[in-house]
Amino acid sequence: MVKKLVPPQATIRRLSIYLRYLNGLDVDGVKVISSHDLARRLALNPAQVRKDLAYFGEFGKRGVGYSVKKLRDHIVKILGLQKMRKIAIIGAGGRLGTALALYTGFERRNFKVCALFDKDPAIVGNEVEGIGNILSIGDLSKVVKEKGIEILILTIPAAAIKEIYDPVMLSxxxxxxxxxxxxxxxxxxVDVHNVDLTTELESLSYRLSLNESGISPLDKAPATEED
Amino acid sequence: MVKKLVPPQATIRRLSIYLRYLNGLDVDGVKVISSHDLARRLALNPAQVRKDLAYFGEFGKRGVGYSVKKLRDHIVKILGLQKMRKIAIIGAGGRLGTALALYTGFERRNFKVCALFDKDPAIVGNEVEGIGNILSIGDLSKVVKEKGIEILILTIPAAAIKEIYDPVMLSxxxxxxxxxxxxxxxxxxVDVHNVDLTTELESLSYRLSLNESGISPLDKAPATEED
DNA sequence: AAAACTTTGTGATATAATGCTCATAGTTAA
DNA sequence: TTAACTATGAGCATTATATCACAAAGTTTT
Incomplete structure (x- = not known):
């Protein structure tokens, strides 16, 4: 217990996956899970699961495994999810913005959509059920401070970046x-994380065309699943 | 020019990013770009840009850089984007499904939404403008074959997985x-790629709480910790 | 046409992530 | 209470990915 280096970003993402699975186990009344079972279910290596967790402490019990509830609570703390995070959506008038604004799954994970913004004056002022009126980008900075908003979700079209960038970064x-x-x-x-739907599709396309040319994109054994 | 190993997945994703940037450059009338400029604009290392491209051939000209048009065309070919890819959306009745179904950006990149499915009988049969009626999951396999659909986008709630999994994998x-x-x-x-919005938010949350505890997520200093 | 630049492509090197192995701690059964 | 199990945690090995640094190729300047 001397070193404990900075965990890789991949570890953080896996913690989030573990967390969801643990929640499911808890609902099902499962009390304890081993790194082996967790890994099998998520198509990972058991050693990796243990290493991911060991970055943050010793949560397991040798000969037994991990307490589902305890491990879940630890991960909640590690990811900072015990505290509710306020978010706002910019581009709330667009389809993706609307979908995310109305998505109920965030609250279950302790994220709350507190404000909606759009640059289109035609829809500013429109009410969205359960959240409030769509606000003008001009009020962004003010509202962020007033409401204590920590995260912005951007769902704007490419053309809008020029006028949105500075307000967002300075908000x-x-x-x-x-x-x-x-x-x-x-x-x-500002810590920016990009999620690019087109890139996701295009990587799939790459692998499709690999297959078409007869080369398998999966040079490793396929992930098998039973249960 | 002897070995040419399998490019990392990360390289493929970056190619997609390069492609979009190159399209923008082309629209702006830029003829040539160097790895250095490309890298600077996308916050990458120039050597990485060159190596990414070198996996697939020698597209650059020493002392000059890369021809924007030529490089763009090469990447289109590498990613298999010259051929139109047909996609279908499952869970088309949900908010995210609807948003993606109506998103016009895919066609610009040569992906076409050709069919919509939902398990809710109440909305099966409803017409969606420009695509067609919402179909029943029971017809999935048939329609996939008939229309030559290559990619499925899943936007179903967690609870629906049990009844959707087999039809999807066998479609x-x-x-x-x-x-x-x-x-x-x-x-x-079936090559599955998972995009998890909650995981994205939770990684951000982790970094927010790192900041709160006074440690910068960009630091490389070891984080010693006990419990 | 030679010298001074520029920029690629790549071998060498550094860094990071993953996976293997086993001593150690804890549990269960006799 | 001892022996046979089980599963963690951590050191080490391996693999994957990213960066450095430079020779080779091409361009521009003098």
Whole structure:
């Protein structure tokens, strides 16, 4: 217990996956799970599961495994999910923005959509059930401060970036989840994470065309699943 | 020019990003770009850009850089985007499904939404403008074959997985883009890629709480910790 | 046409992530 | 209470990915 280096980003993402699976186990009344079972279910290596967890402490019991409830609570703490995170959506008038604004799954994980913004004056002022009126980008900075919003979700079209970029980066928000089709860079102040639907489809396309040319994209054994 | 190993998945994803940026450059009338400029714009290392491209051939000209048009065309070929890919959406009645069904950006990149499915009998038969009626999951396999659909996008709620899994995996489709909040595993026949919105938010949350505890997520300093 | 630049492509090197192995701690059964 | 199991945690090996650094190729300047 001396070193404990910075965990890889991949570890953090897996923790989130573990967490969801543990929640399911808890609902099903499962009390304890081993790294082996967890790994098998998620198509990972058991050693990797243990290593992921060991970055943050010793949560397991030798000869037994991990307590589902305890491990879940630890991961909640590690990911900072015990505290509710307020988010706002920019581009709330668009289809993706609307879908995310009305998605109920976030609250279950302790994220709350507190405000909606759009640059289109035609829809500013429209009420969205359960959240409030769509606000103008001009009020972004003010509202972020007033409401204590920590995360912005961007669902704007590519063309809108020019006028949105500065207001977003200067809004006082700490993190941005960007769905817009351009890469936004993180700065000292704002941690940007880009999710690009087109890129996801295009990687699939690459693998499809590999197959077409007769080369398997999966050079490793396929992930098998039973249960 | 002897070895040419399998390019990492990360390279493929970056190619997609390069492609979009190159399209923008072309529209702006830029003829040539160097790895250095490309890298700077996308916050990457120039050597990485060159290596990414070198996996697939020698596209650059020393002392000059890369021809924007030529490089773009090469990447289109590498990613298999010259051929139109037909996709279908399962869970078309949900908000995310609807948003994706009506999203016009896919066609611009040569993906076409050709069919919509939902398990809810109440909405099966409803017409969606520009695509057609919402179909029953029971017809999935038939329609996939008839229309030559290659990719399925899953936007179903977690609870629906039990009844959707087998029909999807046996539909004859080659790839799945799964937005549902559970991890689906790839098989020999079906290449699954999972995109998990909650995981994205939770990684951001982790980094927010790192900041709160005074440690920068960008630091490389070891984080010693006990419990 | 030679010298001074520029930029690619790649071998060598560094860093990071994953997987293997086993001593150790804990449990269960006799 | 001892022996046979089980599963963690951690050191080490391996693999994968990213970066450095430079020779080779091409361009521009003098």
């Amino acid at each position: 006082g928000v700490k993190a941005v989840l960007n769905f817009a089709p351009f890469k936004m860079l993180s700065t000292e102040e | 004859g489709v080659k790839a799945v883009l799964n937005f549902a909040p559970f991890k689906m595993l790839s098989t020999e026949e």
